[in-house]
Amino acid sequence: MNAKVNISNRAGASFPVRRMNFDFDQVPEYWAKDSAGITHFMTALSALFPDGEKLFIDSVRAVRYHPVIKDNEALQKEISAFIGQEAMHTHEHAGFNASAQKYGHDVAKYERETGKVIQGARKWFARVVRPFGMTQEMVDLTATTALEHFTATLASQLLLNKHIQELMTDPTMSYMWYWHAVEENEHKAVAYDVYEEIFGRGVKSYALRNTALVLAMALIFVTQSSFVIRLLKEDGKLNLKELGMIYKYAYSPSKGVITGMTREMLAYFKPGFHPNDLDTVALLEKWKAKLGI
Ligand SMILES: [Fe+2]
Numbered sequence: 488m489n490a491k492v493n494i495s496n497r498a499g500a501s502f503p504v505r506r507m508n509f510d511f512d513q514v515p516e517y518w519a520k521d522s523a524g525i526t527h528f529m530t531a532l533s534a535l536f537p538d539g540e541k542l543f544i545d546s547v548r549a550v551r552y553h554p555v556i557k558d559n560e561a562l563q564k565e566i567s568a569f570i571g572q573e574a575m576h577t578h579e580h581a582g583f584n585a586s587a588q589k590y591g592h593d594v595a596k597y598e599r600e601t602g603k604v605i606q607g608a609r610k611w612f613a614r615v616v617r618p619f620g621m622t623q624e625m626v627d628l629t630a631t632t633a634l635e636h637f638t639a640t641l642a643s644q645l646l647l648n649k650h651i652q653e654l655m656t657d658p659t660m661s662y663m664w665y666w667h668a669v670e671e672n673e674h675k676a677v678a679y680d681v682y683e684e685i686f687g688r689g690v691k692s693y694a695l696r697n698t699a700l701v702l703a704m705a706l707i708f709v710t711q712s713s714f715v716i717r718l719l720k721e722d723g724k725l726n727l728k729e730l731g732m733i734y735k736y737a738y739s740p741s742k743g744v745i746t747g748m749t750r751e752m753l754a755y756f757k758p759g760f761h762p763n764d765l766d767t768v769a770l771l772e773k774w775k776a777k778l779g780i
């Protein structure tokens with residue numbers, strides 16, 4: 488593993504911010520067990536993060552001094568640490584994405600496209616729900632809660648699914664993904680708590696958060712899949728063998744990391760849902776010890 492870990496908890500939150508500084512120089516082109524399919528499945532996810540996490544940070548920042556929560560000291564500490572963790576994730580994923588350029592993978596192009604998709608979708612969605620008294624701030628924050636549920640669920644799959652772990656063969660890349668996965672679960676409730684504190688648990692906020700999840704998942708699936716196909720095509724590796732690998736390890740009923748997310752994803756639709764309903768404390772303790780973080 489090529490990283491210097493620097494852990495700090497200046498905010499005094501329930502979880503720290505870790506500065507990682509990964510060195511991606513030695514990462515091979517197809518770092519996931521020599522498979523272009525699996526590698527680019529992860530590359531396509533990585534391309535979503537810089538602009539996706541910017542949305543998460545901006546949406547929480549936009550409301551953090553709302554009268555309902557501005558004096559809530561405990562929540563303010565969590566928000567600070569949440570912003571710190573997401574900023575570190577963006578920093579490292581952007582670093583990896585840029586490093587892939589040495590193999591001719593122009594991930595920056597996909598980062599820019601992600602930004603356009605996000606900006607287009609959030610403005611369109613806000614226009615649609617404006618007649619129901621919902622604001623852009625509410626839309627952005629609920630998009631964040633939906634996407635945070637997605638990242639936390641994907642993260643717990645990465646930490647639990649032995650099949651996908653066997654494919655994460657490069658030590659630097661697997662460490663980066665596991666570190667990110669641990670932190671997604673550490674801060675999974677922050678945006679959700681902010682949303683509920685400000686907008687409550689009424690019918691309107693319930694309807695909005697569910698609609699946001701459905702739309703966000705459809706958008707992620709289409710965007711990430713199109714990135715995977717184009718990355719493989721650019722490498723001349725768009726073939727049945729690589730697509731078969733992706734199917735087996737992402738979408739097959741027995742091993743798939745995405746299909747493995749189904750139950751936890753659906754839990755979001757329960758009226759009394761809270762991100763901490765799924766207890767990952769023991770799982771995180773095990774992984775933090777293993778990673779030395
Ligand atoms: Fe993140």
Ligand SMILES: [Fe+2]
Pocket residue numbers: 543573635638671674
């Ligand atoms: Fe997150």
